[in-house]
Amino acid sequence: MDALTRTRPAGPVVLVTGAAGGIGGAVARRFLDGGWRVAACDLADTPAAIASDQRLLAVGADLRDPAQCTAAVDATVAWAGRLDALVNAAGVWTQGASEHTTEAEFDHVFDVNVKGLYFISAAAIPHLAQSRGCIVNLSSDAGIQGNAGAAVYCASKGAVSILTKALALELAPRGVRVNAVCPGDVDSPMLHGQAEAHGGDRPEAYLARLLASYPQGTNARFIRTDEVAELVWFLAQPLAAPITGANLSIDFGLSAGIV
Ligand SMILES: NC(=O)c1ccc[n+]([C@@H]2O[C@H](COP(=O)([O-])OP(=O)(O)OC[C@H]3O[C@@H](n4cnc5c(N)ncnc54)[C@H](O)[C@@H]3O)[C@@H](O)[C@H]2O)c1
Numbered sequence: 001m002d003a004l005t006r007t008r009p010a011g012p013v014v015l016v017t018g019a020a021g022g023i024g025g026a027v028a029r030r031f032l033d034g035g036w037r038v039a040a041c042d043l044a045d046t047p048a049a050i051a052s053d054q055r056l057l058a059v060g061a062d063l064r065d066p067a068q069c070t071a072a073v074d075a076t077v078a079w080a081g082r083l084d085a086l087v088n089a090a091g092v093w094t095q096g097a098s099e100h101t102t103e104a105e106f107d108h109v110f111d112v113n114v115k116g117l118y119f120i121s122a123a124a125i126p127h128l129a130q131s132r133g134c135i136v137n138l139s140s141d142a143g144i145q146g147n148a149g150a151a152v153y154c155a156s157k158g159a160v161s162i163l164t165k166a167l168a169l170e171l172a173p174r175g176v177r178v179n180a181v182c183p184g185d186v187d188s189p190m191l192h193g194q195a196e197a198h199g200g201d202r203p204e205a206y207l208a209r210l211l212a213s214y215p216q217g218t219n220a221r222f223i224r225t226d227e228v229a230e231l232v233w234f235l236a237q238p239l240a241a242p243i244t245g246a247n248l249s250i251d252f253g254l255s256a257g258i259v
Contacts, residue, residue, distance in 0.1 A: 013080040015039040018090035022188025026225035027087050030233045039076035063116030073123040083127035085236045088117045088137045095150045106152050113156035132175035136232045137164050139180040141255040161247045168245030177244035179235050184251030185210050187222040215253045
């Protein structure tokens with residue numbers, strides 16, 4: 001046993017991307033609370049302001065670069081000696097009329113939401129196969145139904161949802177489960193950024209319009225990040241063993257059909 005192994009805290013290990021964000025941060029906290037070690041990955045210049053905990057490793061990576069995806073997995077395994085789960089919560093939003101969408105906007109959304117998620121998952125596969133671990137992807141209601149004015153984001157999340165199914169089939173023989181959660185509107189920096197960027201001088205009206213589309217009517221509220229984190233946590237537990245290839249909605253029924 002070397003010195004690093006002797007001083008290493010015990011417990012299963014999760015690598016969470018987008019860990020400086022709303023959902024990724026809540027997921028990191030949930031796994032820490034559950035006794036796991038957490039590699040919290042986000043852009044290098046974004047502080048992983050989660051907790052000061054010896055069970056936490058901050059990993060800087062721009063996931064648009066496949067080499068940095070691999071480096072993030074390598075850093076996690078070098079630190080913890082194993083990898084039991086990967087939660088892909090990094091993501092970016094865009095909206096706007098399709099005839100005005102630039103190639104740069106399109107590439108940015110696909111490079112983070114699809115390419116980065118794919119290559120960090122690919123790098124994690126050998127380690128997850130060893131631990132018989134799992135991947136949980138953040139898709140969206142926009143991955144299973146169209147959202148007007150958000151064609152590029154919807155296409156990226158549709159890719160995440162179907163990639164989840166294909167990877168689940170590919171990795172099932174090696175004991176690795178792959179699932180996606182599909183939240184509706186979550187009270188997070190992404191949502192408020194959307195409202196600020198696209199709500200003109202009335203971001204609160206933008207948010208109210210979103211809530212108006214929920215079947216709860218005047219009782220509608222945004223989903224909390226800890227509610228999404230709890231579902232992600234469940235999917236990484238032994239009780240979820242039969243669940244793979246699933247896209248689980250957590251959206252107050254938003255994607256269930258027409259009211
Ligand atoms: N907030 C919502 O309403 C909502 C709804 C459905 C799905 N989602 C999805 O859930 C995930 C998390 O969303 P959130 O609400 O926490 O958003 P958020 O903006 O709070 O967090 C996203 C994080 O991703 C990181 N990130 C962006 N580009 C990156 C890159 N190139 N490399 C590494 N990290 C990068 C950001 O720095 C940020 O910390 C996203 O995939 C999002 O699309 C969000």
